[in-house]
Amino acid sequence: SQHFDSGQARRAGLAGIEVLADGLTERVPELAEALAATGLAAAAVSLGRADGYLAPNMADRECAVGRLRQAMADAVDLGAGHVVFVPHYGPPRMPDLRPYRAPVELDAEMMVWLLRTICDLAYALGVELNILPVNHYETYFINRLEQAAVFRHKVKDHPHIKLAANLFHMALEEHSPVTALRDHAADLGYVQLADTNNRLPGEGLADFGAVFAALRVAGYQGWVTLASDTLEPPQVMAGLPACLETLRRAGLH
16 A cells, blocks of 8 residues: 555545555655545554564564554544554564463563553544454464454453454464454454455455355444555556455445
8 A cells, every 4th residue: 555546546446545654654644635635545554564562672662662653643644543563473582481481471461561551542542453463474473363352351352452354364374264253243343355365355265255244244344455465556456346346246335
């Protein structure tokens, strides 16, 4: 979305776009003007691959939280109601302090600290923070919705802390993505659609009819956005008509 033409996106039939946080602050006025001109909405600000919240060094953690706060402020300026973030990429970075604490236990404590630190600001700004689980090839920490939900429960199911679901990562990690969506309906705040090969819906094997049926049963009313890390913007725009037709046939309106 950093490189998308908002006019093209609107003509393709999209209602909004998700924007990356990296370099966004300087572009907010330009992007807000383009959104207003086309009638598109900003669905969310995504932190992408930025992490550091669970870093062993305090300065790195503070820098990461600062980026998250700025993303929240940028989201408010754009009228986006969501900020999507992955808590951690890669292997553990915390020291192994067993028998006192294993790295995963330290990471879990730091995750709760992060959410407690940031949830009041999210409430004050009116922004929802969405924890995005990603597959185990990219992180050892939080791969499934049920794992992310544990941390939401640790902050008493704060209404401004919810989960984001990405169908590509779910296809790799969940026994049944459809069942996981139903089971965590109360925790779900944002949905990213990608096929099983991390390309646009319709280019892989995902059953989006079953996905949309599950979301309807769950009463989900939020955004569903398109996500693909394997395609460049021109490829996305070229494949968009067929993708949207696939989604319409699957029941998305």
